[in-house]
Amino acid sequence: MKEQMKQWLARDPDPVTREELQQLIDAGNAQELAARFSGRLAFGTAGLRGIVGAGPNRMNRLVIQETSTGLGHYLMKTVGTAAEQGVVIGYDGRPDSKAFAHDAAAVLTALGIKVYLTHAVAPTPLVAYGVTALNAAAGIVVTASHNPPAYNGFKVYWGNGAQIIPPHDQGIAAEIDQAAVQPLKLLALDEAQQKGLLVWLDELFYQDYRERVKASALLQNHTEPASVSIAYTAMHGVGAELAETVLADAGFTQVYSVAAQREPDGTFPTVNFPNPEEPGAMDLVIAEAKKHQATLACANDPDADRFAVAVRTEEGEYKMLTGDQVGVLLGHYLLTRTNPEESLVGTTIVSSSLLQKIATAVGAEYFQTLTGFKWLTNVAMQKQSGSKQFLFAYEEALGYTVGNMVWDKDGLTALLAFAQLTAELASHGRTVWDQLEAIYREHGIYLNAQVSIALSPNSPPIGDSLRQQPPEEIAGRNIVRIDDLKTSTRHFSDGTTEAIDLPGSDVLIYFLEDESRVVVRPSGTEPKLKCYYEVIEVIDQVDTLAHGFQRAQSSMDELLRRHQNSLTGLTAD
Incomplete structure (x- = not known):
């Protein structure tokens, strides 16, 4: 490992991470050094994501340069016109994101690949849009989305505008491994621009996305938008300007942004965890909503690809929708x-x-x-x-x-569509809660829950144990069908089977006789078993929604308790 660290210090272009690593070496911090050099951040279908710091198992400028080199080589080998089509690059508001994005641009242009680089921070959906709008070969967003401040990431899109899937992830990963042991080439951005290899995406690009939203046939519902008031937070991310703009374009005049969270700030000073699903993350936007008695309290996550909303109740409180x-x-x-x-x-x-x-x-x-x-x-x-x-x-x-x-x-168009949905309901004297109740009364109450179980790092795959001794019932409810995505086979209770048209994955789905459902799968990133539950409760017109939910919750509680107990012995924390 000493030789590995020596080589790293010689290659690392960043004096900050070089000094960080040297201090760890000088302090003899073997545990921390082992954590950073025992492996390399794995490149997968989500690209890279990890803690910022020195070493191959962290996010830093050298890892970004090696990753960009690998991506560039893979594109040149698999897409004949990659150099001419180019790559769109954008980044979020985290402290290192701009430097990482510029490094990626410097690497790709050095390979002769054209780069379209946003001139400032950009929401993730804007970059995804840019890939197809500019007919690029790929796209890169430097973002850790809603992860804590210590993290950053490198997300890759293919030329179709979607995130990469196999086999592209493995192909890129193999090229990254090669790049990690070879000299790296970079081209200064000024020089790249002079050579016609770098195009800056200025405000016209952002306005192009805005105009496409305005023209979208699905976002043309302009039913009394001024009647709906919206509190909004960008959660210290990059969504505020475009979110406010698309709402204003659609006629929503009562929009109140949380000032303390409006501007990009990768330290996220007002939230412990910048994920709208986390407890407390929506506190400030709900407070803003209460101040204005707003209809909705809405949030985008820091890179604006997710959307969350709390809706005002009859009592004047705000309740999160799942x-x-x-x-x-x-x-x-x-x-x-x-x-x-x-x-x-x-x-x-x-x-x-x-x-x-x-x-x-x-x-x-x-x-x-x-x-x-x-x-x-x-x-x-x-x-x-x-x-x-x-x-x-x-x-x-x-x-x-x-x-x-x-x-x-796309958290921006989701925000707009939900606002338009709410305005249309309001024009008929109805609320979001009224609409949910109508859907539940027509189709049944569908209640969903998720439980994560910590596993011993060395525990054998639980799915294999469940396959060896498949259960016949869960919580006293007979299993009528098991979908095993690892074998791509659907097993029915009468012994018949059929093929499943999904990629292989270590997932088991149990369908129960009362239409309840249990999904069991391991986490892809940590030693955890994830269990997803669904129960369905039918309600008739004389039944109250509250009573229906009580029955659904009681059914869910029993299903959770008895299924979790059935896993005891297979799991250990």
Whole structure:
């Protein structure tokens, strides 16, 4: 490891991380050095993400340069016109993001690849949009999204505008390994510009996205927007300017941004964890909403690809909607704005199945994918046709995309679509809560929950144990079907089987006789088992929604308790 550290110090272009590493060496901090040099940040379908610091197992300028070199070489080998098409690069407001983005540009232009580089911070969906709008070969966003301040990331898009999927991730990773042991070439950005290899994406690019939003057929509902008031937070991220702009363009005049969180600040001084799903993260925007008695309290995460909302209740308080509730409301609404029989909508295997029920009822085509927006959008592109146009997709972790303008989750257009949905309801004297109740009364209450179980780092794969002795019931409810995505096989209780058209993944989905569902899968990033639960409770017109939810929650509590107990012995924290 000493030789490895010596080579790192010789290659690292950043005096800050060189000094950091030298101090660790001088202090003899073997544990920390081992953590940084025991491996390399793994490049996968989400690109790179990790803690900023010195060493190959951290995010830093050298890792970015090596990664960019590997990506450039892979593009040149697999896309014949990659150099001419170029790569779009944008970045968020974290302290190192601009330097990392500029390093990526310097590397790619040195390889002769044209680069379109945003002149300032940019929301992630804007860069994803730019890939297809500029007909680029790929895109890069330097962002750690909603991770804590110590993190940064390097997200890669393919030329279709969607996040990369296999085999591109493995191909890029192999080229990165080669780049890590070879001299690196960089071209100064001024020189790259003079050679015509660097194009700065100025305000015209941002305005182009804005104009496309204004022209979107799905975002033309201008029913009394001024009647809806919206409190908004960018959560110290990069979404505020465009979020406020697209809302204003659509006629929403009562928009109140949280001043303390409006400007980009990668230290996130007012939130412990800049993820709208985390407890306390929405406190300031809800306080802003209360001050103005706003209809909605809305948030984007720091790179503006996710959207969260709390809705004012009759009592004047604010209650968060779950990601599934927002997805169902948006999907239902958009299916009323177009011909559903010509529409394609989708969710992931761990999201609520209520959207499928709604789509089936109106004749729309529905699809389901593995978790992750990379799958939702890539599969949507494959499935859409002249007679079935992609309309909407979502995942329960606050990710939504409206139409095919951006082939990734877009918190900005989701914000606008939800505001327009709310305004249309208000014009009829109805609220978001009224609409949810109407959907539940028509299709049933779909209640979803998730539990993560810490595992021993050395514990054997739980999925394999469950496959060896498959359960016949869960919480006293007979299993009628098991979908095993590892073997791509669907097993029915009568012994018959059929193939599943999904990529292989270590996931088991149990369908129970009362239409409840349990999904079991390991975490892809840490030693945890993730369990997703869904129960369905039918309510009739004389039943109250509150009683229906009480029954659903009681059913969920029993399912959770008994299933978690059944895993005891297979798991250990």
